[in-house]
Amino acid sequence: MKNASVVSFFLLLGLIYFSFYSLMPQTISSLTAPEVEFSTERALIPLKEISKAPHYVGTAENKRVREFLIQSLQDLGLSPETQQGYVLNERRGRMNQPVNIIAKIKGSEAGKALLIFSHYDSALTPSFGTSDAGSGVVAILESLRAYQASGKQPKNDIIILFTDAEEVGLVGAKLFVRSHPWAKNIGLALNFEARGSGGPSSMIVETNQGNKNLIKGFVEANPEFPVASSLLYSVYKMLPNDTDSTILREEGDIDGLFFAFIDDHFDYHTAGDNFERMDRNSLEHQGSYLMPLLHYFADADLEQVKSEEDYVYTNFPLLKMIAYPFSWVMPSTCVAILLFIGILFFGFRKGKLKWRSILKGSVPFLSAVFGALFVGLYGWSSLLKLYPHYQEILHGFTYNGHAYIALFVSLSLAIAWFMYAKFQKEITAANLFVSPLLIWLLINIFLAIYLKGAAYFILPFYCALCSFWLLLKQEKTNPILHWVLAIPAVVLFSPLIQTFPVGLGLKTIVISTVFTVLLFGLLLSFLSGYTYKKYLAQGFLVLALVFFGLAHHTSDFNEDRKKPNSLMYFQDLEAQKAYWLTYDTILDDWTSSYLGTEPKTAATVVTSAAKSKYNSGYTFAADAPAKAIPHYQSRLIRDTLVGDQRTVTFKLIPEKKANVLRLYVDQEITFTSLAFNGQAVEKNLSYTESNNRLLTFYVYEMDALEVSYTITQDLQPTFTLLEYSFDLMDNPWVEMKTRTNRMMPKPFVFNDALVIKQIITPHRNALE
Known part of the structure; x- marks a missing residue:
């Protein structure tokens, strides 16, 4: 039986590998x-x-x-x-x-x-x-x-x-x-x-x-x-x-x-x-x-x-897809509840389950869950303090992200094996198994009510119930048989442990750590029988250290793992000043060559700072030489008064290629009508000081922007225009140094741009 345990362990590792390997093709089709x-x-x-x-x-x-x-x-x-x-x-x-x-x-x-x-x-x-x-x-x-x-x-x-x-x-x-x-x-x-x-x-x-x-x-x-x-x-x-x-x-x-x-x-x-x-x-x-x-x-x-x-x-795997109606979800959950209760009664009647042992057996599982929760909640934030440059990767998945997933999974397993090593001979596998099964049953009840799309979680639970019954029915069970019953849990849940932090960022690694221990609990029918739990705990701790070492070794930036950085040239035509701006929290040699070693806080010089997908505003600024850069010109097309309603149309005409225009209104205002290049705004006609952006216009070739609005005659709004052209690194006005091959432009923000800010006053001072 001891040999069977060893075989089941290596079969488990192979099954985990297969659960990933079977997801996609491993070779590509050729020209022939x-x-x-x-x-x-x-x-x-x-x-x-x-x-x-x-x-x-x-x-x-x-x-x-x-x-x-x-x-x-x-x-x-x-x-x-x-x-x-x-x-x-x-x-x-x-x-x-x-x-x-x-x-x-x-x-x-x-x-x-x-x-x-x-x-x-x-x-x-x-x-x-x-x-x-x-x-x-x-x-x-x-x-x-x-x-x-x-x-x-x-x-x-x-x-x-x-x-x-x-x-x-x-x-x-x-x-x-x-x-x-x-x-x-x-x-x-x-x-x-x-x-x-x-x-x-x-x-x-x-x-x-x-x-x-x-x-x-x-x-x-x-x-x-x-x-x-x-x-x-x-x-x-x-x-x-x-x-x-x-x-x-x-x-x-x-x-x-x-x-x-x-x-x-x-x-x-x-x-x-x-x-x-x-x-x-x-x-x-x-x-x-x-x-x-x-x-x-x-x-x-x-x-x-x-x-x-x-x-x-x-x-x-092999079946390809399993599908069944939502209408089956509640009945299958109710059946699972009845089966769980029935198997419990069977175990108590046979004398193989005891309340004291069940309660004591819940300690290692709950301790492992809370340990994994703690590691997941505080582990990544601690790593960000140790490696603050990770914050420059805005979407939150670092180049060594897979090593960190493996680190946290290994650490969670080390905690789980350590907890169960303490109960090596005190409690039977059946009594240890009750607490994880109860938690999984509660999870499935929750999913059946609130998240039916995850109701297929009940399928591995049914297999676990079969394992539970075998533990109570047979004096000695073969770990290989329990391994077979564990196949649905391993192949369905192992990829999810990786999917969440990959898709949502490493800040969600707590999902992986807790889910790892929950999956561990679902496999206790044969894992609890391993006599070498202490060595497995030590082994996974060593493995966690190995993955930490690997992550540390690949934590820096190089030619393959480029550092994202940002730089903007911002010119304020009204103030006749220009600045270098960045979104970076940590400056490198390239950005420091423009911003210096003691840059200003960006908010002290720039008020209309663009925000990114990840809410990243400008961080630092430094003075830059003002240049005579061509920019959009404003031309009044019409200014008419009908009753107390004033209709103004002005056009923004390019002198050079730009990529994006952002137009803001400089006062709290409600328009009677508003249109851009003939496209009427139907709903959002009121603007406040904190919500004053009228439009972001992505420019097609050398497109002009015509703005037409109607307001009450006593209002004379002015507008702020920010003009972005993504040619900072290749422009004839501002001399630039190229990035090193260890760097790249930061994503999710406007970057490598010449930005021209100007005030637009389209109305006439008096109507003719």
């Missing part, structure tokens, strides 16, 4: 793959062209990529068209003029159309947009090529959409769903995205109704490596996440499935999102989804996609 099949190596050819340079909205590189994609679609025998127009997002106060690329494969029947889409613009930070979302674009191009090679004509129209300006407010998707006639007849949308540069691609559902028919169709399409769960679906619906799929669902009631890989999150929206760093297996995974889905939904009845019923679902 059959013409009717997806080939990652073929897809890499256009991807390299797309990601040669950053291509954010409104730039020459954005236009180059657009022309390349149009030609690529033409090479497939399609007739692509472009869609261009202004879109105003009132909720976020943003406006843009995106240029979408649209094509269609005509179907043989007149049903609903299938939309496959991605976005082709890159993030505003100098990101090359390889993964986000060049990978999605080329997955579509290669899948279309393979589909066309099959000679099939689909029953449904297949619409191909490459949206622009996704990175600045999902604007291209808004333009398509609001203005394009094809959007009115779409039955299902498949969207391909990325939020990192590697890892498995997960499927998320977008629907205003139930997911039943979407999940049924996904299962019937039979992708080879499905990674999907209703837990992620339920959590996603509760979070303020926005993707192009969200826009189609909210504004067009278009159901969708979107697929995104999120690992290597440290590359997201950075210069690290490039051709060399993207995981080829992740692209293979996207292709392994799209090919079967394209063939299936091109011929499916898309009129039947919508449903009022929701399904619980999860991926599972």
Whole structure:
């Protein structure tokens, strides 16, 4: 039996490895793959062209990529068209003029159309947009090529959409769903995205109704490596996440499935999102989804996609997907309660369970849970004090993030093994098992009521109940049998331990530490029988130290792990002063060469500081030489008075290329009407001192901005204009030093920009 315990331990390690290994392809398809099949190596050819340079909205590189994609679609025998127009997002106060690329494969029947889409613009930070979302674009191009090679004509129209300006407010998707006639007849949308540069691609559902028919169709399409769960679906619906799929669902009631890989999150929206760093297996995974889905939904009845019923679902090795109705959740939970109570009675009647032993046996489990909770809550904040430069990585997942996950998991397991080593011979496995089972039962009851998408957690619990019964039924049980019953828990829960801190940042590592101990408790039917618990505790403590050493060794920045930093040249035309500004909390040699060793606090010189996705404002400032830099000029177009209502129109005209304009009103005011380039503001017409930003305008080429408003005649508002051009590192007015190869522009903030601030006074002093 001792040998069986050793075997079960190594089988457990192998099962954990398999739970990750089975999530995605481990090899990629070659150039010699059959013409009717997806080939990652073929897809890499256009991807390299797309990601040669950053291509954010409104730039020459954005236009180059657009022309390349149009030609690529033409090479497939399609007739692509472009869609261009202004879109105003009132909720976020943003406006843009995106240029979408649209094509269609005509179907043989007149049903609903299938939309496959991605976005082709890159993030505003100098990101090359390889993964986000060049990978999605080329997955579509290669899948279309393979589909066309099959000679099939689909029953449904297949619409191909490459949206622009996704990175600045999902604007291209808004333009398509609001203005394009094809959007009115779409039955299902498949969207391909990325939020990192590697890892498995997960499927998320977008629907205003139930997911039943979407999940049924996904299962019937039979992708080879499905990674999907209703837990992620339920959590996603509760979070303020926005993707192009969200826009189609909210504004067009278009159901969708979107697929995104999120690992290597440290590359997201950075210069690290490039051709060399993207995981080829992740692209293979996207292709392994799209090919079967394209063939299936091109011929499916898309009129039947919508449903009022929701399904619980999860991926599972070999079975691929497990799915069942929400209506099963409460009955299955009630049955689990009855079974747990019944097995308890059976154990007490046989004399194998004793209240005193159960209570004593709960001590190591609860101690381990609270120990893991403490480690998770305070461990990461302590590491930030030890390594303060991690704060420069705004999205919270460091280059050595996986080593830290392994460190915290190992430390949690060391705590658990140490606690149970104290009860090596005092309490039987059955009595030790009661407390973890009770906690898991309570978790499942909570999920059944409040988070039904995670109700598949009941499946490993049923297996654990079987193990519990075997412990009570048999005098001696084989650990291998309990290992078999532990398979659902290990393969379903092990990847989740990594997923949460990868997707949400290392600040959520407490989820991983507590979940590790909870999973440990679910496996106690055979783990508690190990006689070498003390050595396992010591071993995992040593392993935690090894991972800490590895994380420390890779904690600094170098050519492969570049330090994100920021610098802006800010010129105030009214004050006739200029400043260097940064968002960084810790200055490096490059930023210090401009800001000095004793920079000012930025708030003392700049009041209209841009905020970022992660609420990062300017931190430090230093005086800079004022330069005569061309900027937008204001021209009054009309100023009329009708009754007591004054209507003013002025135009901001560029003297040089700019990327973003931000317009603020300098007093508390309520407009009677307000419009930008003819796009009327319908709701947000009142502004206060703390909420005074009228618009963020992402400039297309050399676009002008026309502002028209109506107010009561006694008001004479002035406006502040901030003009951003992302050419600080390559401009003729301010001489710049290049960053070292250990540095890169900081993401999620306006960066490497010339910023010109000016006051706009459009009204006349007196009406003629």
